[in-house]
Amino acid sequence: MGGFQHRPVMVREVVELLAAVPTGTVVDATVGGGGHARQLLRARPDLRLLGIDRDPAAVAAARVALEPFGDRAQVVHGGFEDVAGIVEQAIEGNVMGILFDLGVSSPQLDLPERGFTYWGDAPLDMRMDSAQVLTAARVVNEYSQEALAEVLAGNGEERFAKSIAARIVAHRPLHTTADLVIAVKEGIPARSRRRGGHPARRTFQAIRMEVNRELPNLAAGLDESVHLVGPGGRVLVLAYHSLEDRAVKERFTQWAGREESQPPGLPVEPTRSHALVRLLTRRPMRPQPDEVAENPRSESARLRAVEKLPSPSGP
Numbered sequence: 001m002g003g004f005q006h007r008p009v010m011v012r013e014v015v016e017l018l019a020a021v022p023t024g025t026v027v028d029a030t031v032g033g034g035g036h037a038r039q040l041l042r043a044r045p046d047l048r049l050l051g052i053d054r055d056p057a058a059v060a061a062a063r064v065a066l067e068p069f070g071d072r073a074q075v076v077h078g079g080f081e082d083v084a085g086i087v088e089q090a091i092e093g094n095v096m097g098i099l100f101d102l103g104v105s106s107p108q109l110d111l112p113e114r115g116f117t118y119w120g121d122a123p124l125d126m127r128m129d130s131a132q133v134l135t136a137a138r139v140v141n142e143y144s145q146e147a148l149a150e151v152l153a154g155n156g157e158e159r160f161a162k163s164i165a166a167r168i169v170a171h172r173p174l175h176t177t178a179d180l181v182i183a184v185k186e187g188i189p190a191r192s193r194r195r196g197g198h199p200a201r202r203t204f205q206a207i208r209m210e211v212n213r214e215l216p217n218l219a220a221g222l223d224e225s226v227h228l229v230g231p232g233g234r235v236l237v238l239a240y241h242s243l244e245d246r247a248v249k250e251r252f253t254q255w256a257g258r259e260e261s262q263p264p265g266l267p268v269e270p271t272r273s274h275a276l277v278r279l280l281t282r283r284p285m286r287p288q289p290d291e292v293a294e295n296p297r298s299e300s301a302r303l304r305a306v307e308k309l310p311s312p313s314g315p
């Protein structure tokens with residue numbers, strides 16, 4: 001796989017859930033290095049696969065990884081927020097599965113020059129798609145203090161969003177990830193700095209999510225995906241933090257025709273006739289301890305899945 005080394009997370013569980021779909025095409029909306037895709041194509045020789053990734057380095061790596069499968073697999077560069085348009089252009093026939101494996105890949109995190117990590121010193125980039133204009137440098141240097149605080153609170157659930165935003169503004173212009181780490185540390189009271197991992201973790205997550213529009217893109221991609229898959233087809237999402245997982249859970253519950261906020265104890269109204277899907281995972285599946293031991297990056301993973309129901313008016 002050349003320089004692109006990413007261990008697929010919960011691959012056994014993902015392949016098991018996807019291997020149950022009717023014959024057709026599975027869309028791997030975040031194909032990365034092709035880890036999940038390869039295992040699925042091996043497990044189900046009658047399936048085709050369309051891989052999508054917004055990172056050109058991932059597209060190149062996935063093409064190499066999936067070459068042995070010939071014309072059963074194709075990989076395109078694009079964003080899953082446009083999954084319906086990409087599918088329409090790329091394939092004929094039925095989509096029977098869509099997989100979203102969210103967040104960043106190991107190569108994105110591990111290559112310091114991409115600016116995703118608070119270890120070391122690198123330009124403030126954080127773009128998954130290098131063709132895009134918005135970078136982390138523009139977010140930290142050009143957003144107003146209020147807008148920055150909102151990004152940190154909304155995307156990172158950062159308690160000290162306001163004071164960190166103030167320190168970022170005081171340090172402008174910031175050039176590198178190390179400049180950002182210094183500003184973040186100054187914005188967090190010393191006693192809190194020592195708790196809960198690296199003090200800049202939430203800020204980096206929040207800025208990365210802003211640069212790549214991760215939550216809006218996820219919402220758009222999910223909304224399109226439920227209409228793309230045929231009856232018996234499945235939508236799977238691997239999320240790595242609670243904001244993402246919450247967005248997934250809310251949508252899945254809505255599609256299944258049950259309101260999130262229904263008070264416990266009330267008789268459940270049978271809303272089956274409106275349900276688009278059935279939930280395959282009432283609670284998210286988590287990685288087994290042996291996987292976490294081998295691959296610590298899998299620890300935060302939560303896997304949810306739904307199966308599309310036949311529409312009431314037809315098959």
Ligand SMILES: C[S@@+](CC[C@H](N)C(=O)[O-])C[C@H]1O[C@@H](n2cnc3c(N)ncnc32)[C@H](O)[C@@H]1O
Nearest residue numbers: 008030032033034035036053054055079080101
């Ligand atoms: C966790 S990795 C996927 C790894 C992959 N499942 C594998 O087995 O190698 C997430 C990938 O999603 C891509 N990505 C993130 N947001 C995306 C979007 N909106 N559209 C398409 N790809 C996206 C990233 O570039 C990254 O390569």
